[in-house]
Amino acid sequence: MSESFISNQRFFDNKNYPRGFSRHGDFTIKEAQLLEKFGQAFSELDSGKREPVTTEEKVFVSVCRGNQMPATENEKTWVKYMARINKPKRFHTLSGGKPQIDPSEDFSDVDD
Template sequence: MKEVKMSVITKEQVTRKPFADKKNYPYGFARSGDFSINESKLLQAHGSLFAALVDGKITPENDEEQAYLESALGHREPATPQEKAWLKYQARINRPKTASIYGSKRAATQDVDDDDDISDNSDLDIDLDD
């Protein structure tokens, strides 16, 4: 029989690489204009940990990580700069998308009786036979 090794992700594996969101921020957090330099650094340093905790890939190992998870899930207010940066990031990527004026449907016009807007020009006599 073969032994089946379960792939357990450790905290060190998760936090080894800086966090990046190529889909929503292809040029990085610092160049987006959404985050300050400090917030960008915090997201790069702690974002992978937050994402792994929220996705359930790792379980909190200490009180700090438990607090991160509770804050990320909205169970308590963010207390640390890392938590505030993560919640700001989540608010940015989950905001409603704005529609393009070129791709949206034309706004419905009000039903207005056009006859009321046009003045009666029956008193003008135009003689075209001259």
């Protein structure tokens, strides 16, 4: 029987985690280790670049497609990673709403 999630490459995400997964604070040490060790395989399975071979990999792909809830550490870690990198970016604008001034405050230009 073949092993699941075999990859010859360590997984790094220099765009979202330039200092590494464990130094950013989003992941536990165990989760960071799982991502580094198996993340390349997770990514390839999720994107379809790699076909699942084992039952575990087939279930993993099903989780990635949203057909099943994550149950294993691998599945939960990958879902957490994907949620972190795909969350919508918050942005703030300074645009033309009415200024919020409390009319009960007394504004004057005269120094006391």
